[in-house]
Amino acid sequence: MVDSKQLPEPENQAGAAFSGNDELIQRRRRDFFTSLALLLLAFAMLAKSLTFPMTDSYGGVTNAWYVSPALFPLSIAVTLGLVSLLLLRRAILDGGARRRESASKGRSKASFPASASCRVAVIMAFIGLYVYSFVPSVDFALASALFLFLFITPFYIEKVALIPLTLVGAVIACVLITLLSHRPTSQQYALDLVAIATLLTVATIAWWLLRHSPSECRKLRTVVLVSIAVPLVLVPIFRFFLLVPLPVEGLVIDTMQALVSRLTAQG
Numbered sequence: 001m002v003d004s005k006q007l008p009e010p011e012n013q014a015g016a017a018f019s020g021n022d023e024l025i026q027r028r029r030r031d032f033f034t035s036l037a038l039l040l041l042a043f044a045m046l047a048k049s050l051t052f053p054m055t056d057s058y059g060g061v062t063n064a065w066y067v068s069p070a071l072f073p074l075s076i077a078v079t080l081g082l083v084s085l086l087l088l089r090r091a092i093l094d095g096g097a098r099r100r101e102s103a104s105k106g107r108s109k110a111s112f113p114a115s116a117s118c119r120v121a122v123i124m125a126f127i128g129l130y131v132y133s134f135v136p137s138v139d140f141a142l143a144s145a146l147f148l149f150l151f152i153t154p155f156y157i158e159k160v161a162l163i164p165l166t167l168v169g170a171v172i173a174c175v176l177i178t179l180l181s182h183r184p185t186s187q188q189y190a191l192d193l194v195a196i197a198t199l200l201t202v203a204t205i206a207w208w209l210l211r212h213s214p215s216e217c218r219k220l221r222t223v224v225l226v227s228i229a230v231p232l233v234l235v236p237i238f239r240f241f242l243l244v245p246l247p248v249e250g251l252v253i254d255t256m257q258a259l260v261s262r263l264t265a266q267g
Contacts, residue, residue, distance in 0.1 A: 028094040030119055035088035037120045041127065042081035049073040072238055119155070122163060126151045126170060133174040134195070137181050139250030141231040142195040146173070149199055149227035153206060157219050161209055169202040192251040199227075 052070030134143035150170050154162040176194045203224055210216040238244040240260055
C-alpha cells in the first residue's frame with residue numbers, strides 16, 4: 001500500500017503556486033512603477049538634449065550633426081525610453097498594472113528594500129551621483145562602467161543586501177572624488193583610480209555575499225563584463241569616429257588615444 005504521507009497534497013501545491021504567482025505580480029507591480037519613473041526621466045533628458053544645437057559654426061566652419069554635443073545624451077534618452085517601454089509592457093502583461101487581489105490584502109507590505117518607492121529612490125540616487133559626481137570628475141569610460149555596475153547589480157541579482165552595498169559604495173566614491181578634486185596637488189589619475197577601486201571592492205564584497213550560490217555568481221560575472229564592455233565599445237565610437245568630445249578624458253581614454261596615435265603613426 002502507498003503511504004499516505006507520500007501522496008501529494010493538492011491544497012499545499014495550490015497554495016505554493018498561488019504564492020509564487022502573487023510574488024511575481026508584486027514584482028511586476030514594482031517594475032510597473034519603476035518603468036514609469038524611468039520614462040519620465042527619459043522624457044526629461046530628451047527635452048533637455050533637444051535644446052542643444054545640432055549644428056553650429058566656428059570660424060566660418062559648420063560642424064556636422066554627428067559631432068553635436070546633443071548626440072550622446074539624445075542616444076541615452078532614446079535608449080532609456082525604449083528599455084522603459086519594454087519593462088512597462090512586460091509588467092502590464094504579467095499583471096503588474098492590475099489592482100491587488102483581495103486574497104493578498106492581508107499580506108504585509110513589501111519591505112523597504114523591495115518596495116517600489118525604494119527602487120525609484122535608489123535609481124534616482126545612482127543617476128544623480130553619476131551625473132553630478134562621476135561624469136564631471138572621472139574618466140568618462142570609468143564613470144560609465146562604475147555607474148552601470150552599481151546600477152545593474154542590485155536589480156538584476158535581486159539580493160536585498162546588494163542594495164545598501166552598492167549605495168554605500170557609490171556614496172563613498174562620491175565623497176572621495178569630492179575630497180580629491182579639491183586638492184591642487186592630486187595626481188592626474190587619482191580620481192580614476194578611486195572609480196576602479198570602488199568597482200573592484202564592491203564586486204569583491206558582492207561575490208563574497210553570493211559565493212554559496214553559483215547561479216548568482218554567474219549573474220555577477222555577467223554584470224561585471226557588461227559594465228566594462230559597454231563603455232569600451234561606445235567610448236571609442238563617439239570619441240574617435242564621431243569626434244564627440246567627452247566630459248572628462250582620463251586614464252582609459254588617454255590610453256585609447258595613445259594606442260590610436262601609435263597605430264596611425266605605424267600606418
